[in-house]
Amino acid sequence: NFSIQLENKSNDELGELSDSIQRLANELNHLKTERNEFLASISHELRTPLTYIQGYADVAKRDHLSVSDRVNYLNIIIEEATKLTTLVTELMNLAQLDNNTFTIHKEWFPICDSLKKISKTIMPSFQEAGIKLVFICPKNYKISADPIRFEQILLNLLDNARKYSPRGTVTTVEVEQENSDLRIFIRDSGKGIPSKDLPFIFERFYRVDKSRSRDLGGTGLGLAIVKELIKAHHWEIEVSSEVNKGTTITIIARGE
Numbered sequence: 001n002f003s004i005q006l007e008n009k010s011n012d013e014l015g016e017l018s019d020s021i022q023r024l025a026n027e028l029n030h031l032k033t034e035r036n037e038f039l040a041s042i043s044h045e046l047r048t049p050l051t052y053i054q055g056y057a058d059v060a061k062r063d064h065l066s067v068s069d070r071v072n073y074l075n076i077i078i079e080e081a082t083k084l085t086t087l088v089t090e091l092m093n094l095a096q097l098d099n100n101t102f103t104i105h106k107e108w109f110p111i112c113d114s115l116k117k118i119s120k121t122i123m124p125s126f127q128e129a130g131i132k133l134v135f136i137c138p139k140n141y142k143i144s145a146d147p148i149r150f151e152q153i154l155l156n157l158l159d160n161a162r163k164y165s166p167r168g169t170v171t172t173v174e175v176e177q178e179n180s181d182l183r184i185f186i187r188d189s190g191k192g193i194p195s196k197d198l199p200f201i202f203e204r205f206y207r208v209d210k211s212r213s214r215d216l217g218g219t220g221l222g223l224a225i226v227k228e229l230i231k232a233h234h235w236e237i238e239v240s241s242e243v244n245k246g247t248t249i250t251i252i253a254r255g256e
């Protein structure tokens with residue numbers, strides 16, 4: 001509900017009003033451009049797996065194919081369909097987070113218990129990647145968070161640590177207490193992020209190496225989702241990284 005009362009306004013007041021309307025118009029234009037760019041990215045991201053699926057389905061239905069070739073093509077189709085499912089799930093996640101009615105349900109719980117559960121979920125993929133995953137968590141620490149959303153944040157960040165680290169490296173999750181806050185460090189010894197890319201990695205669809213991320217099953221939405229979840233908790237997140245050395249993500253969880 002927007003209404004403006006124009007009677008009895010001085011020239012100064014009218015000038016201010018005109019400036020405010022101009023600022024609003026600029027902001028609206030900016031939002032419109034952002035939305036168009038986002039839609040263009042979504043279309044592109046959806047089209048890429050669909051092109052593969054169409055292409056390989058065409059090849060797979062040919063008459064004179066060996067069984068193993070046909071299976072290979074079908075496997076590529078399944079892989080691309082899985083990527084589509086991940087992308088749609090993450091887009092729905094973001095749409096839900098963008099909605100003003102989104103709320104989190106904070107409660108106090110022992111953070112180590114939650115990390116144990118997360119470890120169980122993610123350990124097999126680290127083992128397969130040949131990366132050691134270590135948790136350092138003093139037993140009595142409690143965190144005030146939405147347990148499901150907290151898990152989602154950690155799983156996203158650990159997934160990145162795994163995707164962008166070579167075999168034989170170590171990823172560590174460490175929890176420290178600082179006054180009433182908890183600091184959660186996720187340290188990997190992977191490929192790192194160039195400093196010129198650091199300011200953008202939380203943007204939707206931003207990827208340092210598009211094709212590499214895509215090959216690894218990345219959508220470019222993981223960190224955008226993390227950013228929204230951190231915001232919903234009124235927490236902070238920091239990244240420091242060195243190319244070919246590794247990346248440290250720090251979550252500052254406020255204990256109000």
Ligand code: ADP
Nearest residue numbers: 160161164192207208213218219220221222223
């Ligand atoms: P993606 O699905 O591509 O992994 P994210 O939003 O999770 O998308 O991350 C955005 C980009 O930030 C990634 O494509 C990658 O280039 C970079 N990145 C994120 N985490 C790491 C990490 N731990 N090490 C190196 N690069 C990372």
